[in-house]
Each structure stands twice: as C-alpha cells, then as structure tokens.
Amino acid sequence: MTDPFVVVGADAAGLSAASKFRREAPGREVVVFEKGRWISYAYCGMPYFIARYVDRMSDLLSLSPSEVDERGIDLRRGREVVAVDPDAKRVTVETADGDRVEQAYGDLLVATGARADSGPFDVRGLDGAFTLHDMDAAAAIDAYVADPDDYDSDRVDVSAVDRDRVERNAAMPAPETAAVVGGGYVGVEVAEALSERGVDVRVFHRSGHLLSPFGEAVGNRVETALEAEGVSVRTDAPVEALVGDERIEAIDVGGDRVPVDMAVVGVGIRPNTELLDGTGVDLGPGGAVRVDDHGRTSLPDVYAAGDCATARHAVTGEPDWMPLGLTANRAGRAIGATVAGDPAPVGDIAGTAAVKAFDTEGARVGILDPEAAEAAGFDPVSETVTAGSRSGYYPGVAETEVTLVADRDTGRLLGGSVVGTDRAAIRIDTLATAIEADMTVPEVERLDLAYAPPFSPVWDPILVAAKVLNGKIED
C-alpha cells in the first residue's frame, strides 16, 4: 500500500486536488491538513459580504467539512503542517495543543495560500484598522461598520467564525470615515463596500492611478466611478502611518494628518512558503514556490498550487506569480489527476483579472506595462480607443475603453484591458483567448465577433482597438 496523498491547505487548490484525486483513484487515501477552522471559502466574495450584497457568510462557503467528508477525503482541521522532510517523505504536523506527529506521504501538495502583507503598518494592535484576507477579518469589518444597536449577528452564521473578535468589533461605535490604504482591487472593492454601508470613504493609492496592474485607462475610469459615488480618491499618495493608541484616529499621508475612524490596508499579499524553508526548494517570482507545467516543485513528489505557487505566463513562457482563484482551482484539479496517474498540465496563466466599482467594470489580461514588456524582450506599442458597447442607436449604449498592447516587430498581442459600464469586463475573455492562442493584432482585427445591436456594434470595441493599433504598427 502506498503512502497517502497529503495536501496542506483546505482551500481552492487543496480541495480541488483532493476531490479530483478521490474520483480518479478511489482506492487510495488522501489526507488534507488545515491549520485553521475555515475551509473552502470564497476570498473574492468578502467585499460583497461587507457591502451586504451577500446576505450570509455561509453563502461564501463552497464546501462544508461534512461535504468534504462525504467525498471520502480525510480532512483534519486545526492541524498545522510545520515541516517537510523531502528525503524521508514525511511531514510534521502540529495540533492546536502543540502536539506533534509525523505523517508519511506518497505525494505532497503544498497549497498554503497567501496572506495579507500589511507593509509597514501594524493593524493588529489598533482597533478599527484591518487587512482583508480571511473570513474572520470580513466578519470583524462587518461588525465594526455596523452601529452597535443595529448589528445583525445572524449574518455571521458560520461556526468557524471568531465570535469574540466579532463581538468586540460590534460593540465599538460605527465609523463615520474610513481610509482605504492601497487602491488595488481589494482596495477598490472595499471602498465600494464601505460606501454602501454609509461610511465616508477615502482611498489613498501610492502610484499615479488606481489598480496599477490594470493600466491607466481602467484606473482612471474606476477613479471617476468611485468619485461619482462620493468616494474620494488620492493618487500619488503613499500613506506613511496609521495614527492612534487603542483605536485608529488618523492616517499620515504626504505631510497631512487625515482623521479617520477606520482604516483598511490593502497593499499586497505574499505567499505562505515558510513550511518549505530549509528544504532547498526553488522559489520563483514574488517568492512563490516555483513549479513546472504539471505543478511539480523542485523537490521529488512535492507539488505546489494556488496562491503560494508560480504559474507559467502565456506571453513570456516564464514562471510568474499572479494569485487568483481560477488558477488555484485549475492547478489543484490538474495535480489531483496527475497524482492519481493521469498526468494533466496545470495550464498557463494569462493574468486575466476583473474588478467592479459600482456600475463600472474593468478587466485586464497579459502584459500591459511597457517596461514589463520590454523586460520580456518585446518592443511594445499600444493604443487606447473609446467605442460604443452596442449599436449607437440602441438604448443603453455605453462608452467602452479598450487598450491593446502588441509587439511592434511581430504584431503579436501582448496584453489588453477593457473598462466601461455595459458588459465590459466579460469582453476580456476574448482577449485572453487571443493571447493564449498567440494571435497577432491583424488576426484579432479579422475575428468574426458577434454583432447584434443590443450587445455589440458592427465593429466591437475590441475590433476597433485592433484596427487602430494596426494602423499604428504599420506606420
């Protein structure tokens, strides 16, 4: 009997792998260790819970522990894997009480995810200051934002939630003003959520436009969308400090002290790789665990997937680190098949991402930043166009901005973005497909995209952008 398939981490990647493995190799054992109590939660849904678009926290859970059990997966919560011995093919597992046991593995999947990087800011010691990267934080923010007389504890209908923390936050007076530190997509979504809850929100972003990886066109449109709803935005405004003793009182930014009752810090995340410290495993961009096209690390029989692992970028062909939900699910599922004996590639990433700010939708794919394109050996040329989302005469037509980036020499499409209020974000999938197919911009211009007045003009905004960029390439 071979040793079990051991999975570290019971979220998207880990449980996808365990589930797929169970289906493909029903006779073999799979053990999933999870250091906390939460499993299989929708990280991306947390802002919408805070906004109250989603009624109950339990709605954000894909799988309950009993459902995992029914799949024949041996899930062990409250068990932290603290060390890996790749030579002996064993992991050391620690319980909440500090007891340690050894567990042998046939194959090992490290799916430990990532955590919020609060940068220079200490949010732990300061009431009203938060990061948002787990469900307990989402529950705490929801409680803090509510007026103590008006807090609805029924929404947090999940046994795993940290009730002490929730109650402590619920008892505090509701904030009137909040600083969102960092205008990445978590920052933008939290800004909308807090604004929906009646808080006066100010977003502070370090660089020149919001949503840096989405490019200037998306960042500027989203800034306009936030401000139209009363959220103030300051760019080129790196926050220097959170100010306060017990509770947050202000932030310091660009020489100003801005009084606030709340701060949410969203300045980045970093991969949880400490488990592999000392094993000599290869790391890649962002400090994530470097993997090959089947999710294998440099250690034998050790795989990594999800927010702690790299993935191959479709444009550069090189490992990259872009922690996103589909990547985690897909890689987990592929590794589950591979370990079960049916090798499946984890798939490339194209860096496809989408974000919503009130009625505005933005999305990006590939390489948008000219410097990044040059670093990858391309000669980037780009164009941004504004075109109608529908036929000009059809009600609801909305201005849609499309940015395309291509390599001047080969015409190859390197990246793109779409932003607007009418079916804008979903249009990025067309560009993602074109990028993964190594299409050139002339090929994109000749795509037979759907034309129907309620959904798209004769020349879809993507075709308009390709046409204009081609003109520029030919000059």
Place this chain on the structure above:
Amino acid sequence: MTDPFVVVGADAAGLSAASKFRREAPGREVVVFEKGRWISYAYCGMPYFIARYVDRMSDLLSLSPSEVDERGIDLRRGREVVAVDPDAKRVTVETADGDRVEQAYGDLLVATGARADSGPFDVRGLDGAFTLHDMDAAAAIDAYVADPDDYDSDRVDVSAVDRDRVERNAAMPAPETAAVVGGGYVGVEVAEALSERGVDVRVFHRSGHLLSPFGEAVGNRVETALEAEGVSVRTDAPVEALVGDERIEAIDVGGDRVPVDMAVVGVGIRPNTELLDGTGVDLGPGGAVRVDDHGRTSLPDVYAAGDCATARHAVTGEPDWMPLGLTANRAGRAIGATVAGDPAPVGDIAGTAAVKAFDTEGARVGILDPEAAEAAGFDPVSETVTAGSRSGYYPGVAETEVTLVADRDTGRLLGGSVVGTDRAAIRIDTLATAIEADMTVPEVERLDLAYAPPFSPVWDPILVAAKVLNGKIED
C-alpha cells in the same frame, strides 16, 4: 488615367469599400451606383425601430448622402446597374426613367446585398402582410401597427421613405393579432417588437425548435422567453398559406385556419446576383457569388462582398454563405484597400451570430448541426451544460446554457452556443476566437478566463462546458 473603381450598392459592403479606397488612393475616382434611395442603413436595427426602442428612423442611418459626398465618393442614387461586360470592363447603368449609359471600370465591386425570400407567400398583394428586409417595410409595419389616431409620423424622419405606402398603412385599423411566419432571428425579433406594440403575436416555425441555426438549447430557451411574455409559439408548424382578399384574414397551418390581422413572413433571404447572370461567374453556397480570400470573383477585376457573396468558413475552410453585418463591412473595407494597391484579406467567417428575445440573449458560432459537421468530415460529439453566470452567492446570477461541439478524433472545437439572461450573448466571442485559432476543447478548458464574482464564477460556463465535453471525449 485608369478607369474608376465602380461599386454597385451603397450599403455596408459598398460604402465601406468606397470609403477605404478613397482614404488609401485619394487621387483615384470611385463611383457608387445605388438603384434605390436608401443608403447605409442598419438592417439589424429595424425590429428595434418597430418596437420603439429606437425613436427615429434616421437613427438607423450610418451615413447620409452628403456625408458620403464629403468623403469624395461619387454616389449616384436612383441608378441601377443592369449588366456587366467583364471583357470590355464596362457596366450598363439604367436610370429611373429607363435611360441607359455605359460606365467603364478599372475594378468593379458587386455589393448588391440580398432580399427577403417570401417563399410561397405573396405578401405584395395583401394588406397587413409584410416581409422585413428594407426600411420602407419597417416604416410600413410601424404605421400599420399604430392606431390611426395615434400614429406618430415624426418617427419616419427620412426623406427616402415611401410616404404613400406609410400613409396607406397608417390609415388602416391597427391589428390585434399577428402571425410571424418563420422563427429565425428576424422572426423572433419581430415577434418581440410587435408584442411591445401591444399586438397579440403568434410565431409559427417550420422545424422542431426556433432559431434552427442556433441549435436546440438556444431555440428552446428563446421559446420559453417569448411565451413568458405572452407570445405564443408553435414549432413543427409550417404555414401553408396566407388567407385574405385585400387584407390578411388568417393563415393556414397544419390543417387549422388561424385568424389574424397581420402577418410578417421571415422565411429566408436570397442573394441579389442577377446582375451577373450570363457572365459565367462562379456561384457558391446559397447561390451567392463565390469569392477568394481577397473577395475576388472568378471574373478578372470583379470583386463581390456582403450579403451577395460567399466567405470562407473558419472551421471547414470552404466557401459558405452567412450574410451578416460585420462580414459585409469587413470585406468591403478589405477590398477597398486591395483595389487601392494594399492587398488585405477579407477574413474568414466563423458564423458568429447573436439574438435577443426580451431579456434572453442567445448566440451561436461555428458548426452546431451534427449532420453539417459530418458532411464536413468530422465526427461530432457535443454537450450542453447549465452553469451560473456569476458566483452562486452574487445577486443576479442566472442560469446560462452552453453547448459545445467538437471533433471526437482531434478534440478540435467545431461550434458552440450560449443562452441566458446575464451577459450570455457576448460570451460567444470567446468561442469565436477559440474556433478561429483552431483550439481543441482541452485547450479551451485551460483558458485563463476572468473570474470575478459579479461577472463570472471561478469556472466560467464555457470552462464548465469544456470540462464536461472533455470527459465525454475521453470516454
């Protein structure tokens, strides 16, 4: 001095060609002959004018004659080209008065479009019976549907309109019931439009589901959508006759006589190729003029584009006839460049089309019909899935049905459809791009499509469909 570039037909293909030619070859002459008075109108917008989603008929015109003039194009309306002499490189042009002149050409573009095929039905001699393939018909239907006391003639704010016909229809009593004969996309859109105008609409369709080229999944969902809004639908119901003396009184279908006050016949269109009769030009599928990848016919220096011409299908590589707006615009533009000395391919078609029925959106691409796939040498295997349009917890999530068809041997994606109420139609562009890139279904399954709870679940419905179809192919 070379003879001018002569274009026959002043709609999408013809005016796109003339405009591009003028920009690329400013010193050379281009003459456009148009037999009627209308130019550059949005055929696809006519149902929405009838529905009153579009206020004024002039909104449906892309270019006015004076704007064409300003582009330096010599537009001659009321001039019908009645013969082509490819050896002498001359066309014969007839005026409304019957005068004939000869016009030499350097290059000739035939962009004569298509016309409604009313099948066995004579709609001309019967008040209240219509086809819908030109603006005069749209204006007449709008007038007929209105109550005589309530007709708004200001909406028909276009000098080209046939005012006698409009006034005659406006004077007739408004219909209470209408039969739509043929449930293709014109039929479906007209059914919605008439229903929006308060008419009790019954759709009769020859075969087993509406929208035959869109496949069963789309056809059935659209039928449900129509019936939910009070439009009755009968499938497997070929209409045998329109009944009435001066005004329509009933239709005969399947042995029943169904009384109606109106009938709109949408049973097909056919290409206008009579101009080339006797020249020996090669024709292709549907009787359309066969062209190569630059839009050239079998006659020297004679091009054809738009609804009268074939185009190469991306899946089969063979000429096909699928008259659609983008195809016409794109081919016209490419031929304008080619004739100006900068050869440009007209591009393949993927058969991408979209349709709306109230809040339901459907779209199709490629080869969906198993018999057509077999005829093209494939071994088709298909799957239809139902999946959420957004994360399951996000408000507005809607059931989206995706059908994928693949070749069993190679896994190549041959066709697909999408139907639903939330951003369904635009998702077809992802499949169109995959088809034009010759992707396999495993490649589609690994596409890095956007995941964001308001727009798409972790596994987009397209990815779900690819996953399920792959499972079927592997079995």
